[in-house]
Amino acid sequence: MAAQFGEQCFDDFNEFQTQVNQKLKTLGLKPSATAKKAILNAVSVYDENAAKMVAKKHQLSGDKLAALLAHLRCEVEDLPYFGYYPSDKAGEYLSYEPSSDLRDTESIALKETILDYFFAEVKPHVAEAWIKLDSVKIGYEISFNKYFYRHKALRDMETVAKEILALESEAEGLIAEILA
Numbered sequence: 001m002a003a004q005f006g007e008q009c010f011d012d013f014n015e016f017q018t019q020v021n022q023k024l025k026t027l028g029l030k031p032s033a034t035a036k037k038a039i040l041n042a043v044s045v046y047d048e049n050a051a052k053m054v055a056k057k058h059q060l061s062g063d064k065l066a067a068l069l070a071h072l073r074c075e076v077e078d079l080p081y082f083g084y085y086p087s088d089k090a091g092e093y094l095s096y097e098p099s100s101d102l103r104d105t106e107s108i109a110l111k112e113t114i115l116d117y118f119f120a121e122v123k124p125h126v127a128e129a130w131i132k133l134d135s136v137k138i139g140y141e142i143s144f145n146k147y148f149y150r151h152k153a154l155r156d157m158e159t160v161a162k163e164i165l166a167l168e169s170e171a172e173g174l175i176a177e178i179l180a
Contacts, residue, residue, distance in 0.1 A: 004023045004027075011047070011051065012050065012051040013040075013044060013053045014051060014053060014054050016040075017053075020040065024036075046099065046101070052097075053096060053097035054095075054096060055094075055096055055097045056095050057087070057093075057094055058084060058093045058094070058095060059091055059092055060092075060093050061090075068084075071133075074115075078115075080130065081115070081118065081130055081131060082130055082133055083131070083132060106121070107141075110140060114131065114133075118131055
């Protein structure tokens with residue numbers, strides 16, 4: 001592959017991936033998906049100014065679109081907030097590869113909706129952020145110490161010292177017994 005491309009540099013990973021696939025086909029090579037991904041990752045670096053990497057093209061219209069909107073509980077214009085970006089073609093939406101370095105999780109109060117929090121706390125700071133709703137976990141954290149802990153006063157120093165001395169004398173007898 002190095003001989004095929006030489007020192008050529010690409011600013012668009014999507015174009016590079018397409019050309020790699022064409023070259024592999026021309027050479028008659030069929031590496032596994034894992035091997036191909038390893039090759040691509042080995043010869044590429046992350047550039048935040050480069051074009052986004054397209055993960056998948058989704059054909060969404062009619063029942064498919066309605067089912068997705070119902071699942072996400074949103075309108076068509078809200079789809080980019082969930083990672084579905086409209087393309088130039090009607091009914092086609094693109095989802096992009098997320099950068100694992102930029103991935104983040106948040107804990108949101110139960111009184112607030114995920115979208116309200118997203119618009120108030122995330123979107124103003126990261127314009128291209130989106131929610132992966134299928135990985136959202138909804139639950140409640142209960143602080144057991146806060147609700148169930150009962151404070152016990154510490155024992156006085158003299159009692160603890162006497163117990164330590166008693167244990168020490170007991171242990172000496174055991175050690176002498178073991179060594180004898």
